Amino acid sequence: MAQQERLAAAVQRQPGFTPPPQLCEYFAPDTAAADTEAGAAARACAAIVGLHPDQATDAIVEVALALRRPFAVLPCCVYAQQHPHRRRPGDGGPVESYEDLLAYLKAKHPDIRTAALPFFGRNQVLYWLPPG
Secondary structure, three states: OOHHHHHHHHHHOOOOOOOOOOOOOOOOHHHHHOOOHHHHHHHHOOOEEEEOOHHHHHHHHHHHHHHOOOEEEEOOOOOOOOOOOOEOOOOOOEOOOHHHHHHHHHOOOOOOEEEEOOOOOOOEEEEEOOOO
């Protein structure tokens, strides 16, 4: 058994452990206003987190900003072909690389911050904490 599986099994054996609900809905920029289970969850949550969120990356940032909820995303894949609307800040070119994606996401709000997590690979987390 892999270390991650052993850790998950140990956590689940803890008294009172209740796994969080899983929502199988499309998470989009309009989720914040949607009359759906995902919309209600987004409006009720304290923070929105995406680890390797793929195509939901933009939506996580936009929904969190719209709802003024803290967020953290750890983007990985760029999906340039699926997101031709993404433009690099500065020169307006297409977002084609990981570095471009980080810059594009950071440009969504002047207070979005970046931190490096302590592992190899695509380890840049972007986060925002609303004022107050």
